Amino acid sequence: xDDLCRRLATDLDAGFPxxxxxxxxxxxxxxxxxxxxxxxxxxxxxTFIRAYRALAGYDPDRIRSLQLRGWIWTIALNLGRNHARxxxxxxxxxxxxxxxxVEDAEPPDSRAWDRRxxxxxxxxxxxxxxxxxxxxxxxxxxxxxxxxxGTVKSDVHRGLERLRRLMEExx
Amino acid sequence: xxxxxxxxLEGLRSSxxxxxxxxxELGVGLLPGYARYEAPVGEVAVVFTPEGVRSVRLASxxxxxxxxxxxxxxxxxxxxxxLEEGRPGxxxxxxxxxxxxxxxxLQVAATIPRGEVRSYGWLARRIGKPQATRAVGSxxxxxxxxxxVPCHRVVRSDGHIGAYSLGGPDNKWTLLRHEGAEPDQLEDxxxxxxxxxxxxxTGVFCVPSCHHARRITxxxxxxxxxxxxxxxxxxxxxxxxxPLG
Numbered sequence: 001x002d003d004l005c006r007r008l009a010t011d012l013d014a015g016f017p018x019x020x021x022x023x024x025x026x027x028x029x030x031x032x033x034x035x036x037x038x039x040x041x042x043x044x045x046x047t048f049i050r051a052y053r054a055l056a057g058y059d060p061d062r063i064r065s066l067q068l069r070g071w072i073w074t075i076a077l078n079l080g081r082n083h084a085r086x087x088x089x090x091x092x093x094x095x096x097x098x099x100x101x102v103e104d105a106e107p108p109d110s111r112a113w114d115r116r117x118x119x120x121x122x123x124x125x126x127x128x129x130x131x132x133x134x135x136x137x138x139x140x141x142x143x144x145x146x147x148x149x150g151t152v153k154s155d156v157h158r159g160l161e162r163l164r165r166l167m168e169e170x171x
Numbered sequence: 172x173x174x175x176x177x178x179x180l181e182g183l184r185s186s187x188x189x190x191x192x193x194x195x196e197l198g199v200g201l202l203p204g205y206a207r208y209e210a211p212v213g214e215v216a217v218v219f220t221p222e223g224v225r226s227v228r229l230a231s232x233x234x235x236x237x238x239x240x241x242x243x244x245x246x247x248x249x250x251x252x253x254l255e256e257g258r259p260g261x262x263x264x265x266x267x268x269x270x271x272x273x274x275x276x277l278q279v280a281a282t283i284p285r286g287e288v289r290s291y292g293w294l295a296r297r298i299g300k301p302q303a304t305r306a307v308g309s310x311x312x313x314x315x316x317x318x319x320v321p322c323h324r325v326v327r328s329d330g331h332i333g334a335y336s337l338g339g340p341d342n343k344w345t346l347l348r349h350e351g352a353e354p355d356q357l358e359d360x361x362x363x364x365x366x367x368x369x370x371x372x373t374g375v376f377c378v379p380s381c382h383h384a385r386r387i388t389x390x391x392x393x394x395x396x397x398x399x400x401x402x403x404x405x406x407x408x409x410x411x412x413x414p415l416g
Contacts, residue, residue, distance in 0.1 A: 013201055016196075016201060017192070017196065017201065020191075020195050020196075025185070025186045028185065028187035029184045041188060041190075041191060045194045045195050045198060046198075048198075048199075049195060049198040052195075052199040053199070107182060132176075160173055161173075164173055167172070
């Protein structure tokens with residue numbers, strides 16, 4: 001990643017496809033759980049497009065010192081929040097049939113996990129998904145969400161606890 | 172149990188569709204996109220970046236790196252009109268790779284009305300560089316956005332129709348016929364050395380394709396080989412076609 005930062009700092013256009021390559025599964029997997037299957041792809045694209053524009057405006061020193069994995073999530077979360085707010089203002093469109101194909105490729109219990117995760121408070125869901133689906137460490141999550149490390153740890157812990165109880169209830 | 176949950180959550184990791192990377196590279200302009208349109212010269216590919224249209228090629232000769240895609244919604248609808256009218260209008264063009272001089276030539280070429288032609292020399296005078304006729308010729312030959320910036324309306328300084336970059340000179344004739352510029356007549360006038368037409372009712376002289384010149388009836392028509400002859404005979408240059416550039 002440090003090497004990638006160096007390359008982005010010297011030649012953004014040459015390094016950027018590698019940034020997408022390295023982080024697209026992170027961003028997509030997380031947004032898939034936080035924003036839903038029909039939005040994840042578009043939001044993933046938009047996250048990287050915004051990342052490119054942001055990088056184009058940074059000076060090389062700033063790019064070299066970026067923690068890319070956490071940084072990309074500050075963009076993705078911000079976008080996800082605005083998106084949810086915009087969607088709340090609009091009537092929800094009927095889910096199109098061609099989206100069903102997207103779900104076919106997912107693990108069989110994917111929808112069950114969506115349901116369980118939706119029972120969590122949104123800071124808990126965000127913390128659990130970023131920690132255990134995406135694989136960020138607590139510092140990265142704290143930076144991306146603008147919350148204290150201790151708070152993030154406790155969100156993850158409580159979130160997992162809630163998931164455990166839900167699964168016990170399911171039997 | 173918590174360990175099981177952590178493993179299950181880790182198992183939810185997945186990759187985005189392959190199209191994501193392409194869409195991102197299109198979205199930031201690292202990869203050009205193209206869309207196909209029908210034109211009088213056949214199917215053309217309009218190559219674009221997020222900033223605007225970058226080039227127009229015959230569909231058979233499009234850059235193999237370009238990806239067929241939908242142009243940005245904000246201006247996609249303006250492309251067919253720009254192609255049909257032969258002027259950019261409010262369609263954004265991405266001419267970052269074009270030199271300032273060539274961009275200036277393209278801007279002036281874009282003002283030539285549909286159905287009319289001007290010469291390389293005229294363009295050179297119009298941008299204030301009358302000596303730059305050859306450089307204007309290369310700017311037209313390398314015009315990245317033919318049809319939209321109508322280089323088919325720019326002809327040789329002797330009035331002959333001349334060369335064309337988008338698939339050769341036949342296409343230039345096709346386009347000029349399509350917009351009613353009557354290239355056969357223009358070519359005949361050029362062959363007979365006529366460069367300007369004047370009307371003794373208005374006292375004005377024009378380039379032969381000017382829409383004012385076309386309305387001159389034969390009884391009032393005077394022809395000239397040189398602008399100096401026209402001015403010496405007391406004619407003023409037309410305010411519409413600016414025959415002097």
